[in-house]
Amino acid sequence: MRNEYELLTDLYQLTMAQGYWETGQGATQACFHAYFRDYPFRGGYAVACGFDQLAELIDDFAFTQDDADYLASLDAPGGGKLFRPEFLEYLRTFRLRVDIDAPAEGTIVFPHEPLVRVMGPIMDCQLIETALLNCVNFETLIATKAARVCLAAHGAPVAEFGLRRAQGAGGGMWASRAAVVGGCASTSNVLAGKRYGLPVSGTHAHSWVMSFPDELSAFRAYAQEFPHNCVLLVDTYNVEQGIENAITVGLEMRQRGQRLAGIRIDSGDLAWLAKMARRMLDAAGLTDCGIVLSNDLDEYTIQSILDEGAPVTSWGVGTKLACAFDQPTLGGVYKLSATRAPGQTEWTDRLKISESAAKLTVPGVLDVRRYYHDDGHIAGDMVFDMNAGVGEREVIVDPLDSLRQKNLSGKRFETLLSPLVRNGEVVLDQAHRSAMEAQRRCREGLASLDESQKRMLNPHTYPVGLEYGLCERRRALVGKLRGIA
Numbered sequence: 001m002r003n004e005y006e007l008l009t010d011l012y013q014l015t016m017a018q019g020y021w022e023t024g025q026g027a028t029q030a031c032f033h034a035y036f037r038d039y040p041f042r043g044g045y046a047v048a049c050g051f052d053q054l055a056e057l058i059d060d061f062a063f064t065q066d067d068a069d070y071l072a073s074l075d076a077p078g079g080g081k082l083f084r085p086e087f088l089e090y091l092r093t094f095r096l097r098v099d100i101d102a103p104a105e106g107t108i109v110f111p112h113e114p115l116v117r118v119m120g121p122i123m124d125c126q127l128i129e130t131a132l133l134n135c136v137n138f139e140t141l142i143a144t145k146a147a148r149v150c151l152a153a154h155g156a157p158v159a160e161f162g163l164r165r166a167q168g169a170g171g172g173m174w175a176s177r178a179a180v181v182g183g184c185a186s187t188s189n190v191l192a193g194k195r196y197g198l199p200v201s202g203t204h205a206h207s208w209v210m211s212f213p214d215e216l217s218a219f220r221a222y223a224q225e226f227p228h229n230c231v232l233l234v235d236t237y238n239v240e241q242g243i244e245n246a247i248t249v250g251l252e253m254r255q256r257g258q259r260l261a262g263i264r265i266d267s268g269d270l271a272w273l274a275k276m277a278r279r280m281l282d283a284a285g286l287t288d289c290g291i292v293l294s295n296d297l298d299e300y301t302i303q304s305i306l307d308e309g310a311p312v313t314s315w316g317v318g319t320k321l322a323c324a325f326d327q328p329t330l331g332g333v334y335k336l337s338a339t340r341a342p343g344q345t346e347w348t349d350r351l352k353i354s355e356s357a358a359k360l361t362v363p364g365v366l367d368v369r370r371y372y373h374d375d376g377h378i379a380g381d382m383v384f385d386m387n388a389g390v391g392e393r394e395v396i397v398d399p400l401d402s403l404r405q406k407n408l409s410g411k412r413f414e415t416l417l418s419p420l421v422r423n424g425e426v427v428l429d430q431a432h433r434s435a436m437e438a439q440r441r442c443r444e445g446l447a448s449l450d451e452s453q454k455r456m457l458n459p460h461t462y463p464v465g466l467e468y469g470l471c472e473r474r475r476a477l478v479g480k481l482r483g484i485a
């Protein structure tokens with residue numbers, strides 16, 4: 001079945017499109033940027049994600065006769081039809097003509113810098129706005145949550161278990177992929193594994209144990225069936241008794257030349273129980289049997305359990321990861337920053353002024369330079385206008401407080417945005433769209449952050465600023481628009 005992404009939008013995008021088409025305004029070239037304003041989860045970074053989905057959206061974007069028939073059926077509130085038949089006829093042959101640039105998935109990103117740049121006829125740019133924000137906002141949020149959870153786990157593998165609690169099937173699919181981009185070693189979501197090439201993993205449920213006359217026979221049956229990846233859930237009735245039964249089965253497996261891979265504890269005081277389990281397993285000689293913990297975990301409970309010295313081999317994290325439990329949205333926006341009349345070469349700055357400094361937009365056709373210290377840690381991000389370039393003094397100015405400035409001259413840098421779509425065609429090859437490749441990039445990106453930016457409590461704020469000349473230009477434009485310059 002087609003995804004029908006062309007209709008996965010707010011109605012006003014389509015009514016504006018008809019207006020643009022009718023007035024001839026639709027041919028005006030526009031530049032939009034998607035960005036977010038606040039660090040998710042009160043953290044110190046975010047993990048860019050959702051661009052594979054965005055590429056799929058662009059690939060599939062076409063209005064069918066069925067779409068046109070549906071739109072033709074919509075009544076205008078005051079009477080008559082909402083859409084003109086000539087416009088719907090135009091949509092039938094419409095092809096997107098946008099250029100889209102974004103950082104590679106898995107790149108570490110920060111508030112107030114462009115996460116996606118879209119350029120093309122203004123009508124085209126707006127027709128994709130809602131669906132673009134839908135996938136980039138959600139996936140960036142979940143990839144960031146996953147990175148936080150995995151950092152808290154200190155390298156022990158985290159399996160994503162959230163599908164059953166995710167926000168619908170679509171949310172579950174994207175959450176599983178984004179969780180792996182953010183660092184999860186695997187997902188329990190089989191369709192996501194198939195569709196996105198993610199490692200899948202799993203243990204067994206309490207129902208397996210409950211369906212047998214007793215726990216020991218349930219464990220024995222499971223070990224017979226899955227001798228190569230046997231993780232036994234020990235908390236169906238009594239954890240201590242469950243561990244003893246697992247030990248019995250583990251020793252039987254050893255006699256057959258097999259290994260009990262682990263036990264899973266899914267309730268109670270997980271730190272206390274994990275320590276008890278380790279003592280019992282070691283005393284029985286099963287020192288190579290791992291301990292998997294699950295049950296309503298997130299980065300905070302994982303940190304607390306590890307702070308208590310719990311000997312944990314791996315983690316299963318579901319609900320609080322797949323639903324971004326403590327912050328359900330990233331709040332990313334999509335703002336017009338420049339326009340160009342048909343046939344012209346020069347871009348005209350566009351600015352939205354708001355009483356709140358945080359909501360003042362940035363004009364121009366923007367990109368980001370990421371500067372590095374000699375030791376490989378990142379030093380600061382500069383938002384600059386691609387057409388104006390960067391002045392000789394590589395100074396960034398905090399967009400919310402112009403007194404805060406930082407000189408980045410002489411440091412090594414890279415530019416973050418790279419081509420994803422050109423003239424409506426996806427140009428990023430499949431290899432660069434892989435979730436596992438994005439996971440590697442995310443790991444490297446997290447290693448380039450200072451520890452102070454990764455801590456959970458009041459992390460250090462990373463310097464992101466406007467290039468000095470761009471900041472001055474914005475200041476002048478604000479004055480002009482307010483009639484004070």
Ligand SMILES: Nc1ncnc2c1ncn2[C@@H]1O[C@H](COP(=O)(O)OP(=O)(O)OP(=O)(O)O)[C@@H](O)[C@H]1O
Nearest residue numbers: 266267268269270271272295296297301304305308
């Ligand atoms: N040592 C620990 N430190 C911090 N948090 C913990 C620790 N052990 C367990 N937790 C967390 O405490 C919460 C306990 O939740 P809850 O009371 O629902 O668990 P439970 O008693 O096992 O019941 P249920 O069977 O319904 O899951 C979970 O979020 C779990 O992750």
Ligand SMILES: O=P(O)(O)OC[C@H]1O[C@H](OP(=O)(O)OP(=O)(O)O)[C@H](O)[C@@H]1O
Nearest residue numbers: 161266294295296297316317318319320
């Ligand atoms: O706790 P999460 O992070 O969401 O991880 C997934 C949970 O899903 C399963 O429980 P189940 O759905 O059977 O419910 P339960 O809470 O009663 O264990 C599993 O045993 C985990 O506890």
Ligand SMILES: O=C(O)c1cccnc1
Nearest residue numbers: 161188201202203204316
């Ligand atoms: O495989 C598991 O252990 C699993 C999968 C989904 C949810 N809870 C646990």
